[in-house]
Amino acid sequence: MRQQDDSPTPPTAFSAADAFTLRTALDALGGVHGLDTLDLACGHGGTTRLLASGGARRTVGVDNCPERIRRARETRHDGPAGPIEYVVAETAAMPQLGPFDLATALYLFNHAPDRHALHSMFRSIRANLRPGGRLLAIVPNAGAFPRVDWSPFGLRVLARDPDGDAPLVRAQFLTEPPVQVEFREWAHADFAEAAVEAGFTTAGWQPARTPPPCAERDEAFWASYRARPVSSLMTCVA
Structure with missing residues (x-):
């Protein structure tokens, strides 16, 4: 659901808040220097490059779209410890790529089409994390539609089908031109x-930072x- 990081227009307000929320959370953990890091739903690689530039020992970006991965690879950026690796894969069926100390995921889980796929995503991520490893995930807040208008922040909800x-x-990103998007309104409890x-020992929530x-x-x-806010930060410990 996120606005792509190489969009020719300035980021929407909610995308700017998401980026700040994630950076703040990474800083609170002491950064990523020396960690093995995994970025899921990496898109064009914006968060992946952030992890690499922070000094991660290993950085892997995963996305299910070959075109997005191609564009990510074209944006050359090596971290202090070496080049970024990019993998085309569905998170729910991701091969064993780790183990990793940290995984990030921006608007991944809201694209799970059903409960089985949602649980498979979390199991796959847990299998790629070391014990004590962390998952930081930006997820949309449920229950707001249609009572809350997010248009001032760059996201307009067009319809909600309870199936x-x-x-x-x-919905649509209010960029120029607008971009149509679809996602599932999972509850935080889901x-x-x-x-x-999936075996995570804790699952908690932090409010959006601006x-x-x-x-x-x-x-x-x-x-x-x-x-x-459009989103919250979910934090899980393996």
């Missing part, structure tokens, strides 16, 4: 259930966002 294991939400079933105010987005704007 399957989780409602299907149709994510936590899948994490525990960047410092600027001329374009002042403190009143970010206060409004924090009152109705």
